[in-house]
Amino acid sequence: MLAMEYRGPLRVRLEQKPMPVIQHPLDAIVRVTRSCICGSDLHLYNGEVPDTRVGMTFGHEFCGIVEEIGPEVQNLSVGDHVLVPFNIACGRCHFCKQGLFGNCHEANAQATAVGGIFGYSHTAGGYDGGQAEYVRVPYADVGPTVIPSWMDPDDAVLLTDVVPTGYQAAEMGGIQPGDTVVVFGAGPVGIMAARCAWFFGAGRVIVIDHLDYRLEFVRDYAPAEVYNFNEMDDPVVFLKKATDSLGADVCIDAVGGDASGNRLHAVFGKKLKLEAGSPIALHWAINSVKKGGVVSIVGVYGPTGNMVPIGNVVNKGITIRSNQASVKRLLPRLIEHVEAGRLNPKAIITHRAPLEDVSDLYHIFSSKLDGCIKPVLVPRH
Ligand SMILES: NC(=O)c1ccc[n+]([C@@H]2O[C@H](COP(=O)([O-])OP(=O)(O)OC[C@H]3O[C@@H](n4cnc5c(N)ncnc54)[C@H](O)[C@@H]3O)[C@@H](O)[C@H]2O)c1
Numbered sequence: 001m002l003a004m005e006y007r008g009p010l011r012v013r014l015e016q017k018p019m020p021v022i023q024h025p026l027d028a029i030v031r032v033t034r035s036c037i038c039g040s041d042l043h044l045y046n047g048e049v050p051d052t053r054v055g056m057t058f059g060h061e062f063c064g065i066v067e068e069i070g071p072e073v074q075n076l077s078v079g080d081h082v083l084v085p086f087n088i089a090c091g092r093c094h095f096c097k098q099g100l101f102g103n104c105h106e107a108n109a110q111a112t113a114v115g116g117i118f119g120y121s122h123t124a125g126g127y128d129g130g131q132a133e134y135v136r137v138p139y140a141d142v143g144p145t146v147i148p149s150w151m152d153p154d155d156a157v158l159l160t161d162v163v164p165t166g167y168q169a170a171e172m173g174g175i176q177p178g179d180t181v182v183v184f185g186a187g188p189v190g191i192m193a194a195r196c197a198w199f200f201g202a203g204r205v206i207v208i209d210h211l212d213y214r215l216e217f218v219r220d221y222a223p224a225e226v227y228n229f230n231e232m233d234d235p236v237v238f239l240k241k242a243t244d245s246l247g248a249d250v251c252i253d254a255v256g257g258d259a260s261g262n263r264l265h266a267v268f269g270k271k272l273k274l275e276a277g278s279p280i281a282l283h284w285a286i287n288s289v290k291k292g293g294v295v296s297i298v299g300v301y302g303p304t305g306n307m308v309p310i311g312n313v314v315n316k317g318i319t320i321r322s323n324q325a326s327v328k329r330l331l332p333r334l335i336e337h338v339e340a341g342r343l344n345p346k347a348i349i350t351h352r353a354p355l356e357d358v359s360d361l362y363h364i365f366s367s368k369l370d371g372c373i374k375p376v377l378v379p380r381h
Pocket residue numbers: 038039040041042043161162165184185186187188189190208209210211214229254255256257258259260261280281297298299300301323324325
């Protein structure tokens with residue numbers, strides 16, 4: 001079969017790989033109908049995630065047709081069109097039982113570090129992902145969810161990650177009616193966080209980025225007030241002034257460790273690798289939230305960052321909440337939002353290409369070219 005393969009930092013290409021096979025009675029094999037490239041894939045692509053092995057197929061956002069099921073799979077049938085959450089979860093461990101599907105203790109040998117994730121390095125279990133014609137799906141009774149007949153598969157594929165992640169970012173913010181919410185990052189995750197903040201009763205939603213085309217999109221989509229941090233002397237001072245000098249009630253970090261906007265971190269983290277990337281968006285979030293406020297982090301970070309103002313967290317009484325999204329827990333209510341027309345996920349898709357174009361699409365998405373917000377790969381079969 002054809003599959004995307006990692007060849008080292010900034011190098012991915014299409015290769016022939018062996019067809020995946022059932023390895024466990026609870027596995028399924030899924031024929032991929034759509035798969036996305038995610039901001040999280042860029043951390044792998046940039047070579048920033050430990051134990052990302054040459055030969056791995058990325059792709060944790062996909063949907064497809066069930067081609068084969070293991071003898072113990074009960075909830076799926078061959079021919080079902082399913083969306084597959086990015087978390088690989090056993091459904092019965094201590095954490096899964098609490099709905100913490102992103103923290104499953106069984107699906108990854110390194111489970112104390114992170115749960116299992118499709119196509120996300122051997123640190124996240126070493127499972128090949130869905131930027132391929134076919135993919136092996138473990139614990140097939142748990143994650144895969146049949147796409148309702150009324151739902152557009154373009155909406156379905158976005159329910160595997162960015163919609164639930166944006167929603168959970170807003171949920172973890174503990175937004176109270178009338179709250180001012182600042183979202184750092186106008187990528188797919190930040191866009192969804194800004195949209196979902198209104199569901200929790202936000203009174204004002206502000207989005208910060210430096211890419212005008214994304215800011216213009218989220219201004220209308222969320223809707224939100226938008227500001228370009230390159231046009232500010234200091235984003236923290238700007239945000240304080242914009243929020244009665246008190247700060248925002250909730251700040252959401254939807255950027256993670258690849259943040260732009262600070263030369264020191266760019267040199268320390270990106271060039272010299274003396275920290276895992278640049279935690280500047282988190283720094284801004286901590287310093288621009290109100291005393292007693294909440295910082296909700298869904299941006300992905302490597303293990304260490306320097307100069308994160310941890311003292312300010314204590315002295316300001318800030319609550320920090322963070323996690324990988326628990327996609328399965330959130331799916332029922334997100335499907336309802338899509339059905340009711342309150343959420344239109346597919347509006348963020350800007351690029352669609354056959355699997356053969358995977359390296360071009362990585363380049364376009366990673367360099368933020370051609371107005372790219374969310375790219376989708378469609379295998380030809
Ligand atoms: N926790 C989870 O479950 C989960 C799931 C999916 C994605 N993520 C993470 O969420 C983050 C966003 O994902 P995405 O797909 O939207 O990525 P993306 O790369 O498309 O978007 C990131 C955006 O942040 C902007 N940005 C850069 N520096 C900034 C700064 N200092 N302040 C404000 N904005 C800045 C970029 O211009 C870009 O528009 C990534 O770190 C990704 O790994 C986490």
